Amino acid sequence: LDEYKKITEQLSVSTENLKKVLSNNQLRGQFGEQVAEDLLKMAGFVPGETYTRQEGEGGSRPDFTIYFPDKTKINVDAKFPYSSLQKMTETDDTDLKTKHMKQFEIDVKEKIKQVTTREYINPEERTVDFVILFIPNEMIFSFIYDKMPHIWQDALEKKVVFAGPFSFTAILRMVKQAYDNFRIQENIYKIVGHVQSVEREFDKFTGEFDKVGIKIQQLQKQYSDVSTTR
Numbered sequence: 001l002d003e004y005k006k007i008t009e010q011l012s013v014s015t016e017n018l019k020k021v022l023s024n025n026q027l028r029g030q031f032g033e034q035v036a037e038d039l040l041k042m043a044g045f046v047p048g049e050t051y052t053r054q055e056g057e058g059g060s061r062p063d064f065t066i067y068f069p070d071k072t073k074i075n076v077d078a079k080f081p082y083s084s085l086q087k088m089t090e091t092d093d094t095d096l097k098t099k100h101m102k103q104f105e106i107d108v109k110e111k112i113k114q115v116t117t118r119e120y121i122n123p124e125e126r127t128v129d130f131v132i133l134f135i136p137n138e139m140i141f142s143f144i145y146d147k148m149p150h151i152w153q154d155a156l157e158k159k160v161v162f163a164g165p166f167s168f169t170a171i172l173r174m175v176k177q178a179y180d181n182f183r184i185q186e187n188i189y190k191i192v193g194h195v196q197s198v199e200r201e202f203d204k205f206t207g208e209f210d211k212v213g214i215k216i217q218q219l220q221k222q223y224s225d226v227s228t229t230r
Helices: 001-023 026-043 083-089 092-113 138-147 149-157 164-227
Strands: 052-054 064-067 073-077 132-133 160-163
Touching: 001 064, 026 052, 026 064, 026 132, 083 092, 083 164, 092 149, 138 149, 138 160, 138 164, 149 160, 160 164
Parallel strands: 073 132, 132 160
Antiparallel strands: 052 064, 064 073
């Protein structure tokens, strides 16, 4: 019982700390960025090579930029606004729940608007024609898809892809596979190049070897002539 008490106290502290993080806009943004970066690293992405992270605070810029092998970019925003949703779950007042739910919809729509600017989607700067809005909580991600289909459908029409931890991981694996396929293809091109080089050298060798055969025949004829004459 003492052990269970200690565990319960630790869980209570952890829950309270997480609650503080989620109730603070800045900390919540940092939490989302940390989760996204952890998933990037777990998928095998290397900072500064296969992805970059925005340095410094402020500015309407992507939190992360992921690169395809040809340097095409996928921009990711990890600052998802779910404070109103949290407030909705913390109250039993029906009117307040409705109010917070409406505010949550407004916040999400405003976020969608923010990430559809040229800083996020700009094919002229070699970005894909969509942006990923990362939701670092799978339950919130599922809640939006289940209870608010009009929100994510509107997002898709505006080229904004919602991604929870699971779907974000799937996207990262797809990009990583593109890298692996690119390396295989690049190695195949190198192998083909070496084979062609060997083929050219072998043709040269065959030509030179034929010349040696002709000289041997000439030498043999010359030996026969000299031997017969003697």
